[in-house]
Amino acid sequence: MNFLEALNTFVGRMTEVVQPGQFLQGRLISASNGLVTVQLVSSNYIPTTQEVTAISDNITFVRILP
Known part of the structure; x- marks a missing residue:
């Protein structure tokens, strides 16, 4: 199981995604094909509300919120 496959099991959950110079907080919609x-x-x-797509190679940290 790779990073995106593992992350895809949390679709629908609240998450925090950190990229260099950017912090995203919201509901995880999808994780596949490098995005x-x-x-x-x-x-x-x-x-x-807005949907933002991040390239998985640029992500430095993901936290799944309870």
């Missing part, structure tokens, strides 16, 4: 998609939580900085 990780997260639906960001809305906040004062982001008034509506």
Whole structure:
């Protein structure tokens, strides 16, 4: 099992994804084909929900929230 296969078992859970210079927090939508998609939580900085796709090679840390 590789990183994306393991991450794909947590689809639908709240996650934190860290890349150099970027922090994403939201619901994990998918993890496959070298891409990780997260639906960001809305906040004062982001008034509506948005889906962001990150290249898995650029990800330095992922935390699955309870």
